[in-house]
Amino acid sequence: MKSILVTIALGASLMVSAQQKTPVYLDVTKPIEERVENALSLMTTEEKVALCHAQSKFSSKGVPRLGIPEVWTDDGPHGIREEVFWDEWDGAHWTNDSCTAFPALTCLAATFNPHLSLLYGKSIGEEARYRNKTVLLGPGVNIYRTPLNGRNFEYMGEDPYLSSRMVVPYIQGVQSIGVAACVKHFALNNQEEWRGHINVNVSDRALYEIYLPAFKAAVQEGKAWSIMGSYNQFRGEHCCHNDLLLNKILKQDWKFDGVVISDWGGTHNTDQAIKNGLDIEMGTYTNGLTTKGKFSYSSYYLADPFLKGINEGKYDMALLNDKARRILRLVFHTTMSENRPFGRFVSPEHSEAGRKIAEEGIVLLKNDKQFFPLTGKYNKIAIIGENATRSLVIGGGSSSLKVSYEVSPLAGLTAAYGKDHVVYSMGYASGPSMYGREMRSKLNADSLVAAAVEVAKNADIVLFVGGLNKNHFQDCEGGDRKSLDLPFGQDKLIDALVKANKNTAVVLLSGNAVAMPWVDKVPAIMQGWYLGSEAGNALANVISGKVNPSGKLPFSFPKKLEDNAAHSFGKLSYPGDSINELYKEDILVGYRWFDTKNIAPLFPFGYGLSYTTFAYSKPTVDKADVTQDGTIRVSFTLTNNGKVDGAETAQLYVSKTKSAVTRATKELKAFQKVFLKAGESQTVTMEIPVSSFAFYDEVQHGWNVEKGAYQLLVGSSSRDIKGKIDVKIQ
Structure with missing residues (x-):
């Protein structure tokens, strides 16, 4: 009798299973947005809120009932950090988590080689994938404003154009392996002194021309799946829940559809975290790296207080759904992707990639x-x-x-x-x-x-x-x-x-x-x-x-600290008065300051010697008279006139002397690394859209290309100009 009952029960179970349809969110042949909406429709309010905050030092919850996995993050931009205990910073003493260390990002930037940036991203992405990480916490693209910043080595230098060109392939490389890049620290995190609270004040023009371009490129060209907020404040609001930065610029203007993750300990207020663009809250009450607190994860600002506010009608359900959608989208791009490649760890190929990047940097x-x-x-x-x-x-x-x-x-x-x-x-x-x-x-x-x-x-x-x-x-x-x-x-x-x-x-x-x-x-x-x-x-x-x-x-390397722009204006410019900081140098950061103020650096931006020598012919332009929506092509012949093979990075700067606004003497707008055998010559052509000549117009709140005369400067550094061309913008 028992065996008959068991057989009947099992048969009934099989019949039900056979009639069920696979949920759309599990069907990897469906478009991601359809999968996201299907998963969202099946989730409870509690499950949606649980997505939005940490459950351990480096992870946040999935939806176990629906088979949606957790999100696992890991440092860092140069190698995959060792495993740590669930709620501590201390290493867990695993025996199989020793990684490949890649060169720091200052070295990658010094290569001036986007192809190596792609190789870097793919290689570190493979190491993250092997360790089953969802999100790689990097790369960093904060601008080098002062040589005293303790984290400059994690970033890509002082020029927004260089950082933009190097960050995009890095992101593409990482995400091609099914791991989300998390570009950091958004934004204006240019010092460690008082980083948790210093309120940065900077003009709109400097914000858009200097400090945001690399992030914008990361979002619109690199298609980054996540962004990390920074610790500091900007215009009175912490950057991990800053309405202007996250809602208006990142999500509205740039159409970012990914996840905003707080820096660890960077969240300070439930109401602002809910309304001002934060999606996942990490590390609250750990003070960044320094505290091992046993604070309950359910007490995070985006945990029980968020759920309570939703249930009481204080917060619109649409705010929660938007956060959940973004997190689900990230999961479907990564852990639940049909085409997610396998990773590999400490491989000979990764060693070769690291050595090649180091050599070129x-x-x-x-x-x-x-x-x-x-x-x-x-x-x-x-x-x-x-x-x-x-x-x-x-x-x-x-x-x-x-x-x-x-x-x-x-x-x-x-x-x-x-x-x-x-x-x-x-x-x-x-x-x-x-x-x-x-x-x-x-x-x-x-x-x-x-x-x-x-x-x-x-x-x-x-x-x-x-x-x-x-x-x-x-x-x-x-x-x-x-x-x-x-x-x-x-x-x-x-x-x-x-x-x-x-x-x-x-x-x-x-x-x-x-x-x-x-x-x-x-x-x-x-x-x-x-x-x-x-x-x-x-x-x-x-x-x-x-x-x-x-x-x-x-x-740039300054001869003395006072020659650096941020330091030339006194303590309110750097490091601030412990409450506020004013970027008095405005757009004149790095070589823009040295060249415009005619201050000789110790070594200029873009400078580097070789064991051979290179000669530049006089540059030519395809058209000297061009409209604002056009593209200019600059050509010249580059010759290795030494006795050994080598590579030269040719740089193209734009200059406008007569302008309605203050401008830097020159701004980098293109570069190309060219490998030449001894005695070899090559025609080099660099294209620059006229739109890149624009300045941010604070009156019009938009980009403005001035009409009139410009100079295009071809050089081997910001101070070593080999040729000039006059062009006119109609």
């Missing part, structure tokens, strides 16, 4: 008497400096990585030149990396210098490998640098090394510009950035001449 700043490359036979090469052996993937805040491997500069150079020909001395020492605290080394500084000098005296060549690191008050989240100078007594050490051995070159590893009081004393300087897992191999390949350097500076 390294910038040769000075090279008197062809000091580099080191191609001769040397009995002893002295490597001096802590950064030659220190891990530079650890620290820096949320971008700190647990890596599968890291090739140090010393290891790379030793492999290149042989252990019998390389000798190392530390020279200086910083303390251990500790987030939020400045730790000092217990080693004796004078003894380190003395030992290094003795090593230098007996060497044929000295390579000082120094710069900054990712300690607090260096290149690190949560605190800005205290000065432009090199830390830990490095300037004094370099002077001592030069006196001991005139063949001393400097290799800087940093994400920021530094002062160089010794610039005229050393024959060669190389800017190396944070180069990731393949740092040592990339540096060794460039130093040895196996690779010809082709990087260009994505930001």
